[in-house]
Amino acid sequence: MKRNLFAVLALSAVAAAAVPATALANTSAGAKVVNVVEVTYSDTSGKNTFTAAASTTTTVNLVKSALNATTAPSGGTVAGLGCLASVDTVSGGTVSAIYALSATANGADTYSLTMGDNTPSTTANVTDITRTYSTLTYNGGVEATNPASRILGSAIPVGVKDSQTLLFPGGSLDGFAANDIVLVEIGPVGGKVKRAFKVAEVFQGTPASHANADGTTAYTSGKLSDTQAEVQGYLKLAAYENTTVTLNGTSFTFGGGSVAPAFTTPATAPTLGVPVGEMVLVQVDVKASASSVTADGYVGYTVNATNGSNSTDLTCTAGFYKRSQLSIRKEVRNVANTTWGGTATGNPQDILEYRITVKNNGGQAAMVSIKDAVPAYTTLVTHNTYGDKAGGSVFATITDSLGKTVAVTTAVDADAQPTAIKTGFGDAAGTAATKAINFYLGDTSTQGNGGTVPSCSNGAQSTQSACQANGGTWLDTYTILYQVRID
């Protein structure tokens, strides 16, 4: 008994190994199964031969199949979906990522697209969220923004016409057009990859047909050779070149790696019976504002593509929307002394110097202004060591991280800024005790409104990493100095 069982097991193992790898062979939707039957016969004399023929046509239906969501190809091949790394983003800024959706059905289908939060949500510490998706052309141009649906072609190759051209059943190439991107499974068994090519030409072809074609009429005429043979359709494919775009302030490259199709070479031959599916690039743009001062913001998102039966979710998280981490410190010293501290002592007529340090370790803050006042029992010092200026009375300086210094006058006189990236402005309502002193810091500041802190010394970049990557200095610290005389 034991021996018999072993024998049975061994047999089934052999049977399993014998199952061919192409068992899931498939036929394109829209392909026509045309069956022509001919009857030949002769009369009783055997001298006269007659024929009759009839035919019937069955159309292969679409077998719906979910889209594949993947990372956009760069070397030309695609595997799974890897969410693009979260990048430092200014609050209120946009995080972008490019992914790809590709068809796996036996025919063209319409996929409805929607975008929303992910489930469970990874969205945190943000407000004013805008999620946008765009379908892209092969070279990154925007095809449509927030399209409700997209048709993707897909068909199953039945042969190879030449090194660049795949054959399909006549009339089964709906949904394909020149400049579409398609994924073709190529390579030997054990080394198969999905490679992206660009469609150069689509030829629809025509299915086989026969005049006596209704399947119900009893035909007494016609013959097999009247059949109009099938003209197979084809997709002529070409190398899909790489394109580089700027995404989140850095370069992002995608494309087919300019690898030309070589379908007649065994090592890069296509797998017949496996769908050649259109791939559409999808750019995701997520805009949000950091709403917390204790943690950076994140936005979860899901792009859903469904054909009514099968659903695909492209789920990732965008971050980090940098929170602002502004700190302010006020120190004082008697100018006769060199040590800064929280307290200082002085005699009447001694001069006290105040130093205010504003630093932002986090994301950009806008409208940064400092309100101060001339301390009680003191008088603001003007025309002092900070210099003098015609038309105004210099009483303070503002210095940024690069050491650029601007003189501040009591009058509203649009102080000259050292560079196009503004350092700051200020004013004093008067020199007497309790009179208001204001400082307006950072880029885009004006004589009356605060600016952006930090900013990049080259102006264009809005995050520290992007600024430094572009050779700029991240201007995150501003130092204000002013002096008062003890009454």
Added chain:
Amino acid sequence: MKRTSNLLAGTVGLMLAAMPLSAWAQPKVAITIKAEKEVSVTAKGKQVKKRIAAKGVQPGEEIIYTLNYVNSGTDAAKDVIISDPIPAGTSYIPGSASETGDLSFSIDKGKTFKKPTLLTYEVKGSTGKPEKKVASPDDYTDVRWTIPQVPAGGKGSVSFKVKVK
């Protein structure tokens, strides 16, 4: 089904009426082809299989082809040969062709027809010598029935199944 046979009878009648009275006796064989598929339906709580017209099929589904022939002539038809190439994109299902008359198959697109066991082809064996192999039903390109005689007014049908690849 009933409608189809009525139509057929109507056609036959028309043809008989159109025959000139002085004509020599002559056979006239008409043929129809019908594509159907089997679907499972629930009738009175029981699952039953039902045949419906196969206008559209999914890959992997079977199509049942029924070929009806009728001799509406005034004389017997001799050496009636019904030839049907297996449609492109499908493969013949072993054992599905009706055993009517002399049933044979081709693996060379209708050039030669043989009984399944006689359908062989040669491949180069491991020793380099040609080896004969029996063709598998996947390789069949054509199916053919040979019926010695269909008398005047006689009719019949043959059928076979294919699987859509």
